Amino acid sequence: MILGLKIFNEKGNCASCHQLTNAKSEGNIGPSLDDLKPTQAQVKQAVINGIGIMPAFGNDKILTPQEIDAVSFYVEKATK
């Protein structure tokens, strides 16, 4: 969880585009993850391949597979 939060706020920069109360982020370019409550698999899919203007963190090797697992796990748990 701690690693996932760190990636969310720092390396992945997810916080700049997404609202997520657990991470105290208020980005409003992408959908609110608080409302969406995505599953770990759904987050992983979006983060690896990108969607719309969201970067493809996996395909572009911005995040490692381990980092993607950590951030996906974190987002699912943080929105339960």
Ligand code: HEC
């Ligand atoms: C540049 C802004 C931006 C960044 C950075 C960003 N996203 Fe997104 N994200 C978006 C937008 C915009 C959408 C909606 C795309 C669409 O539906 O066309 C989205 C969609 C999503 C979805 C929903 C996918 C679905 O199945 O509908 C998830 C989950 C998600 N983002 C998680 C993340 C995570 C985790 C990170 C960090 C690793 C991240 N995003 C970084 C802009 C961003």
